[in-house]
Each structure stands twice: as structure tokens, then as C-alpha cells.
Amino acid sequence: MSQYLVLDQPKPEVVPSPGKPAIRSQPVVLQKVLQRISVEFRKPEPRPTEILLGTINRCEFRVIKAIPVHLDARGDTVVASWQQVDEFGMGNSTSVACDDLGHTIAELYESLEADESQLGPDLAGVWRVLKEHIARRS
Amino acid sequence: MKVHEFEKIVNKLGLKTRNAGDRLAWFVYNGQTVVRTRRSQGNKEQPGDKIRQQLKLDEKQLAGLIGCEVSLEDYINILKDRKIIAAEPQSNSQQQAAQHKSTKA
Numbered sequence: 001m002s003q004y005l006v007l008d009q010p011k012p013e014v015v016p017s018p019g020k021p022a023i024r025s026q027p028v029v030l031q032k033v034l035q036r037i038s039v040e041f042r043k044p045e046p047r048p049t050e051i052l053l054g055t056i057n058r059c060e061f062r063v064i065k066a067i068p069v070h071l072d073a074r075g076d077t078v079v080a081s082w083q084q085v086d087e088f089g090m091g092n093s094t095s096v097a098c099d100d101l102g103h104t105i106a107e108l109y110e111s112l113e114a115d116e117s118q119l120g121p122d123l124a125g126v127w128r129v130l131k132e133h134i135a136r137r138s
Numbered sequence: 139m140k141v142h143e144f145e146k147i148v149n150k151l152g153l154k155t156r157n158a159g160d161r162l163a164w165f166v167y168n169g170q171t172v173v174r175t176r177r178s179q180g181n182k183e184q185p186g187d188k189i190r191q192q193l194k195l196d197e198k199q200l201a202g203l204i205g206c207e208v209s210l211e212d213y214i215n216i217l218k219d220r221k222i223i224a225a226e227p228q229s230n231s232q233q234q235a236a237q238h239k240s241t242k243a
Contacts, residue, residue: 120171120172122194
């Protein structure tokens with residue numbers, strides 16, 4: 001005999017409250033009579049420290065190779081940085097920090113492109129890395 | 139890093155600046171753009187470690203740059219030691235430092 005077990009679904013939250021367990025539940029069909037159940041409370045997943053950025057918020061540029069971004073929460077500010085080129089963005093959330101980083105990367109691309117013939121060795125290296133990851137839309 | 143500390147570095151090194159949403163700053167030496175940094179607009183605390191990495195300094199050198207211990211000439215020598223800019227005869231380096239100072243004034 002099948003028996004249905006439905007666990008309460010928590011109300012949706014855009015950002016899980018810190019310290020509150022994220023209960024993941026769904027209706028399941030049981031093939032046997034229920035005698036014993038085990039419930040697992042999962043800890044909320046922390047903010048990731050590494051992500052790959054696949055777009056930047058400037059429509060004239062496209063990302064041709066994902067940008068590895070390091071995320072660092074400092075108080076109420078998140079710093080998103082691309083360590084290979086020493087570039088960073090800041091904001092009060094991960095997405096705002098990544099937006100800021102994207103904006104900064106686009107600014108850097110335009111600046112280095114304009115000064116391409118006059119770059120020192122370090123910035124010439126940055127320019128090479130930028131061109132591997134970002135391209136202008138044709 | 140406070141905004142006024144960032145501006146002190148900009149003034150001391152004679153960085154070229156542009157306001158484009160954020161305040162962008164470049165250090166130009168012998169006609170070459172050597173390092174760049176930036177700060178976001180407003181009075182928010184800036185991530186000093188990120189700015190330090192962009193300027194190719196260690197913590198002590200950055201503190202010295204904000205204070206009085208590291209001069210423009212010292213900074214040029216730091217960049218030369220780190221091969222960020224090519225080494226050249228001493229007289230040229232002093233000339234360049236003097237040029238930067240006169241541009242600032």
C-alpha cells in the first residue's frame with residue numbers, strides 16, 4: 001500500500017536568513033507503511049568564495065572565456081575581485097559587486113586599448129589576459 | 139583605505155586621473171602607463187589591500203606612501219626592483235622624479 005508523506009514547504013526567501021536551517025522538502029510517495037522517518041536539517045549554504053562570471057553589464061562587450069571571481073564579504077560590503085588582473089568591484093551584495101567589477105573591467109579594457117602602444121610590461125600582461133576573456137561585440 | 143588617503147597617493151605620485159563613474163588613476167613613467175588603480179565614487183571605505191596590489195606595494199610600503207616615509211623617487215625604485223618598469227641610469231630616474239614633482243606643482 002502506498003502512503004503519501006507531505007512535509008511543509010518553507011516560504012520562499014530570496015536570501016536565506018543567516019543561522020536559519022534551509023529545509024528542503026517535497027511530497028514523496030512511499031511504497032511501504034511508514035514506521036520511521038529521518039529528517040535532515042541542512043545548514044544554510046554560505047556565500048561562495050569563487051564564482052565564474054560569464055557576462056558583464058556593458059552591452060558592447062562579450063565574455064569569451066569565463067572570468068574567475070573571488071568573493072570576499074567585509075562587513076556589509078562584498079568585494080569581487082579578478083586576481084589575475086588585480087581588478088575589483090564592490091557592492092552591498094554579490095550581484096552588485098559583480099556588476100561593479102564588470103563595469104570596471106570594461107573601463108579597463110577601453111583604457112588599455114587606447115594606450116596599447118604605451119603600456120608597461122605589467123599592464124601589457126593585463127591587456128593580454130583581458131583580451132583572452134573579453135571581446136568587443138562586432 | 140579612506141578617500142583622503144587615496145587622494146594623497148594620487149597627489150604624491152602625480153597620477154593621471156579620470157572620473158568615469160569611479161575615479162581611475164594611472165602612473166605614467168617615461169611615457170609608459172605603468173600601473174593603474176581606482177577608487178569608487180563617494181566616501182565609502184576603499185579596499186586598501188586591492189589598491190595596494192594594483193600599486194604593486196607591500197603593506198609597509200603602502201603605509202609609507204600614505205605617510206611620509208616613501209617618496210615618489212622611492213616608489214619608482216620599488217617598481218624598478220619589481221621589474222614593473224625597466225631599470226635605467228640613476229640620473230634619468232632622478233630627472234623623472236623631478237619632472238613629476240614639477241608637474242604636480
